[in-house]
Amino acid sequence: MQMLEKAGKAKALVLTLVYQDGTTQLDPEQKLGPPVCGLLALMKNDLDCSTPEDPLGPNDSLVYLKLEHTPAWAQQHAHTSQEHFTRDVLLQVLSRSQPVVCYKAKDFLRTALQFYRRDLSWKRVAGCLIQDPQVSGWLLDPANPSSCYQDLLNKHSKRPPTTSALGVKKVSRVISGLCSLFWLNMELCSKLQSQGLWELYSDMELSMISVLAAMESHRIHVDKDALKRTSDLLGTKMKQLEQEAHRAAGQMFLVTSNTQLRTVLFEKLCLHERCENKKLPKTVNKQQQSTSEAALLQLQDLHPLPKIILEYRQVHKIKSTFVDGILSCMMSKNYISSTWCQTSVVTGRISAKHPNFQALPRQPLQITKKQYIQGKEEEVVTVHPRAMFIPQEGWTFLAADFCQVELRLLAHLSADPELLRIFTHPQADVFTMLASQWKGVSEVEVTSEDREHAKRVVYSVVYGAGRERLSGILGVSGEQASRFQDSFLQTYREVQAFIQRTVQKCHNQGYVLSIMGRRRTLPNINSPNWGVRMQAARQAVNFVVQGSAADLCKTAMIRIFNLVSSSGSLSARLIAQLHDELLYEVEDSQVERFAALVKSTMESLQHIDHLGVHLKVPLKVAVSSGKSWGSMSELHIPPSLSPPSPLH
Template sequence: CDVSSLGREEERELLAAIEQAVAFVTTMVFQDGSSQLSSEQVSTSSVKGVVVLVKNQADHPCPPSHSSAGCTWNAAQEKDKLIYLKTERSSLWEQEQAHKKHSRQVLFQMLQCKVPIICFNAKDFLRTLLQVYGDEMSWKQVADSILLDPRIAAWLINPSDTVPSFESLMQKYFEKPFPKGTENTETGTLRNASVSIFDIFFIYLCQYQNLGMNLKKLYNVTVDLARDLKAQGLWNLFCTLELPLIKILAVMETHKIYVNKQELKKTSEILGLRLKELEQEAHRVAGERFLLTSSYQLREVLFDKLKLHTLCEKLQRTEIQQLVSTSEVVLNKLQDLHPLPKIILEYRQVHKMKSTYVDGLRTCMRKGFISSTWNQTGTVTGRLSAKHPNIQGISKHPVRITKRQYIKGKEEDVVTISPRTLFVSKQGYTFLAADFSHIELRILADLSSEPELLKLFQEPEITDIFSTLASQWKGIPSEQVKHADREQAKRVVYSVVYGAGKERLADCLGITPLQASQFIESFMQKYKKVHEFTKKTIEQCRNKGYVVSIMGRKRPLANINAQDYKLRTQAERQAVNFVVQGSAADLCKMAMVKIFASVVISPTLTARLV
């Protein structure tokens, strides 16, 4: 029923029914006629309202007063009630205020009921409620609500399917094709239609019946998924980490992070000027004009004209066409032979800084602030990802830019640019950045029980982990460790952690795959417990078909016993990588959940995760 068409007595009866409910299944309906269950839902379409399937605690007939007011019952289970809560603005101010107040009351009571609210993509649902009712509904008030998202449950069971759709869930759990177009027939005739709220009852009977059926299916699928999570030992992970994160990320997305627009513009101009200077310098030393961002034109200058590849050992080639690469590794090898490679390296660094971290921020800004969109199911390892902008990818390392001086005798001006300083905290607040130090290496040390690695983190006087690691590995005094030794140690460790393999390590260090293989073997010989850990992990994966993180997160690897060598070795690297990176994701999420909970229960803390 449309709550806006209910009388006072009917409103009270509806609130009483909500008190007795065992679950709510909900979805947002958009102006374009789609819902959160629609595979074609347009993300830019504004929210029209919320449809809720109320699962009743006891089977009882529909109250007579509701039968005339427009109750729509699920065809399969006639005791469940379908209600519509309008969130869009109306031209009738008084009517809108009364309706908005009652919608808020119904939604707030649902959130306070301590019964599950099932929603496909629940984070977007909760974020929208906080944005629409933000003046009347505090984010702390929704912290105790119980949100179940079958999308996250399906991803935990099959992490390789990072964006499972409602359609794919239906096909899997109902074992028959999902009728094409069903998801958009639910409100199809509402597109481009102007309908009075007093006529909405007839619309519900015709258009929302399919939506009610789909919500019923969503409820059944969630029950099936819960059973599967318990059977696979994933229920505790689902309840203690992933479900609390729905609320945390929804709240984070409502928070505005302000940006210093003047400083952003100034930084963009400085970087743009430097790019022009580097472009002119590159043309001068090359003896001709060419496009610096074109690998084809750069290859022509470096290798066809300057023939720098003849002055160096075997250089990395592209995988498909087998042309000499213009990658960072190759340019680093060539930079002592000619000025151009060094100019190109700086140009790429400045270009990335400008396009990604500065101009990229400007495109994501709304009225002077940004607010990232977080994806909980975007990776197989469980790590969170962000977009618009990718705030995790904004470099914390400053870049030094030399501003050329055109006044004779005046020294060049060096400007240090740090993208994170462009963010401005709200008045009375300050930003606090917290990060785990070498978390993957610490996890590798703990899981392998390698005494030499454990010692690195037990001696407080050690300030540079990788220099000490290089000293241990190569058996040379710390003071004799060169930058190249440190870099090799760092790359070898992360090739083990990230499952990079000898080819990738060779590319990173600018060495042959054979040398890279010897480095890895030498490292494993020195740190035997790490070698035993990787072998044990791979063996367990071969026997079980999956690997497990410290919190029980699983990743099935179908190719672990493949006959094809390339596929099998890739799966072996993925197995080790998942145990370490998946465990790191578990710890980071655990920290977020604990911090959020501490702030929620505190009567004085006003901090927020952003």
């Protein structure tokens, strides 16, 4: 118990996970990360007197905590006394007010939550103040995140790399690694401060570590049998389509090969010669005839093959990525949890992998199953990957969507009066209003096609897409696309002014900032090469909008997380973040209460006093719920039910 006291009193704590092959988080990452076997903690008390040559001061000490489950057959009690001790140390770590440093801290927190799944609530990680140099390094230069600890160290350490090359024992290598980690953290913190990134780091990104760790430690149940049945169904459908494709082409070829498809379409069938009035897209790198969706849509009236390929690709995508892909993520389990990456997106968004939860198709896919049985009826089956995700018994999925955040932010950032006016009407359909305003017709005259066009033009402006890209997305000529874009910018003059202002600022100072001070430096903004320079300009504009939206969504996640963690009764858990949408699993009895809380918390972010954020537009949140992610229906929250916005 001496150790516990020591851990509590130490001036600083530096941690790393240890894996079964003897490596730590400071070693270059393995392909298939080996299982964790323990935790190494350096308790530092002599912050001044240690040198790289003798990293361990007289009052510093090192402790190894075993994190391995004893096999069920050897268990006396639920946990051994050693496991209880380790848990107490972990609790000590989570509630410390002194700094704790860990490279890839999220992995540490998640491991702790997984190991003590039974008696360490995810709520306990909420308040913890753990620092992570990986996150610091990313905030300082989000475009070039370091690939491993050594990389990060080389990039930021003033001293040359430590002299320990060969012949030094593994233990002392690890110790000096932990010490360098401590100093690196100090160095990065001062850099953050001098760049004005400290608040963003300590108030937002560090809190995100806990949010993501809790999210990763949650198990999402998946209907595995349905997934397997779907895999077979799609498999037979693909075989049928493959045969049809061969018949239409008049030869065998590999349907999944773009190279071979290109040969069939343009060298054998010569379809490009029959549509000289249309401009067919080229591949980006090699300027060949593209076989992309946009190209095939142009060709579909000339020959049956393009349509078959399009359908084949749809089915193939669903099967390979969203059915078989998810099955392979499940291994022998019947649940999944994605890995959420905090430092892989330049704009400050988070990304997901294994599986990528953020790319699951929104729309179900219709499959017509040909039945060669007596009745000539064709059976139609709908395949919907999202519907495979099921809440636990007695729980419900709840989704909260920030409606048109990026567009609202564009309105705020540009202060364009016409764009702002659209958002003063809370009831109206934004894109319908936009289309009517822009095309100069009344709202009832706006066709769904107009609305869709307006939407795409808007986001192409937000994303900074060029003429070619827009014409591809819109399915019109490049001429027409740029006319659409110009007319949009003519209608919303201040938007254009905002774009010019942003590019100019980037030009002057070399970087741009999001609404909460996130930063991206763009060296290419001064490139002599026109194409490169224009690319940087689009990236600058896009960063401000996308990065600011990311700021808002992260703030929402953190606030809701803190509210639930500090509540005795609330139990809702975050399942996924889809950029502008948060997906929760909520106890049935708490759905209404939680929905009101989420909605009011998110909408209250229009004003964040202590950050000086005051959006000129209201934020709108749509809430929906359902017993599967595939069937969510909107929930209408009476405004009176919403509690007043809580502290912070």
